[in-house]
Amino acid sequence: DTGVSQDPRHKITKRGQNVTFRCDPISEHNRLYWYRQTLGQGPEFLTYFQNEAQLEKSRLLSDRFSAERPKGSFSTLEIQRTEQGDSAMYLCASSSQGADTQYFGPGTRLTVL
């Protein structure tokens, strides 16, 4: 399967712990996006990269959140000192250029107890 992959698929953590998620985009795609989706809502944009450069960050992305794409391939999203409000599905998508179609991964479902 050459689609977008995400790991882990599910994460349960206690409030205050740090978590890290990984996304592997489609190999030839230079853009990578992170979204968050809560129940009953559509995906909300968090941040995106072109190659290794982080080009935009949403105001939703507090200072507890950090994302990296060090070599322009896979990306990680880290949440420090998790809160119950961080419970959501975290989606990764990739595309070959700015306006082109974004292809989504299966998501990582985070539950903060």
Place this chain on the structure above:
Amino acid sequence: AQSVSQHNHHVILSEAASLELGCNYSYGGTVNLFWYVQYPGQHLQLLLKYFSGDPLVKGIKGFEAEFIKSKFSFNLRKPSVQWSDTAEYFCAVNAGSTNAGKSTFGDGTTLTVKP
């Protein structure tokens, strides 16, 4: 700022009924428009997209959508739904330029098709 509004939160139809899901967007410039579908237990998949040209676009599984610029709308249609169309449908928009980044999504419409 971009915004997307999907008018119907939950639609229930019988098989063979016709479907139309509304989507309106707010953005002052050129846009690219998308409909995504999420089947139960699966991830978001592209159903169809509009970038330019013919405002009536056809997608997979018999779906189509019409871009009406004057109404800022991109409604999704299917003449005859099947039970397998039961899913959540999301309309999305991004700025129509090579520097476009994020997509803005509506809150989705859950479609239930009764056999």
